[in-house]
Amino acid sequence: MGNFKIGELAAAAGVGRDTIRYYERMGLLREPARTAAGYRLYDATDLERVNFIRSAQELGFTLEQARQLLALRASDTAHAQAVLDITLAKIADAEARLERLSDIRDMLRMLADECPGEVPVSDCPILAFLTARRKDQQHNKKHQAAQDERSPRAKGVLS
Amino acid sequence: MGNFKIGELAAAAGVGRDTIRYYERMGLLREPARTAAGYRLYDATDLERVNFIRSAQELGFTLEQARQLLALRASDTAHAQAVLDITLAKIADAEARLERLSDIRDMLRMLADECPGEVPVSDCPILAFLTARRKDQQHNKKHQAAQDERSPRAKGVLS
């Protein structure tokens, strides 16, 4: 079983050395064996783990969720349902974001369509909109307040 | 012209006092007048500015972009085109995100649909996918490398 040093693992996985050490600190990678000189020694299973993490990230999972998925994978009692639950939550999250984002895009598009460009900024409907729009907000605020929507800000799916 | 203190401005705008001071540090609000005791004194135009900023944020603009929009609004030579340009860039950005995000959602949905839940994790197709998928990535990497897509990470539209 070919062991490799951190730089080799990093290169093989297409990440930086620091990223490997970071994953180790975050508990995503086990503490590796060491040479007499203290160099970390990895094997194919470590590479596979890093690849797994990167794949999970590309599907919008956070490192924390990747950690959970790895834990589930390592379990011999867990059901696939647990993985499915995480995935379904991620999908719901993605859908909520998609809706908010496409609402924003629609609004921006409407405003852009109305803006003739060749006028002084004082006639810009986009700025006019931004300047005037405070009733809806109060409205929205009430809604939010009513739901007591706390702000520990959006995590997950796509930066 | 009723002057108000920071807490009153904050309450009127629906933000925290610290947020007001933060906006001032970031150059979004002018340095306000002060009382003899050093208290900040605001007026209706400051409230309007904070409202403008919040509106811009709701449309996905960053604080930096809000700053630019405010500067344009204050200019008497600028064309509405400048505002339109920022808006169009934001739309393009939103559309790119929408596409990436809906691709992810589709992928997750496909995987979720294939996952029967009531099997041991070792038979979970989601984990299998994450475990196996390393050819495509190399492929994607090449694409990215070719475009020299640098990573000063995604800013703008929606957290």
Add this chain to the structure above:
DNA sequence: CTTGACCCTGGACCATGGTCCAACCGGCAT
């Protein structure tokens, strides 16, 4: 023997948009 490439550690720093803190001062009611 020296050079260069690699590795180690601990800690600082990046962006974003704030939030919270201590330690202090001002102003009003009781």
Add this chain to the structure above:
DNA sequence: ATGCCGGTTGGACCATGGTCCAGGGTCAAG
């Protein structure tokens, strides 16, 4: 005069996912 609310400052801290640095040690080649 005492409490209490509100204001002031500078700075630390939150999450996220790393990146970079200084100040060393290691190891193979020339």
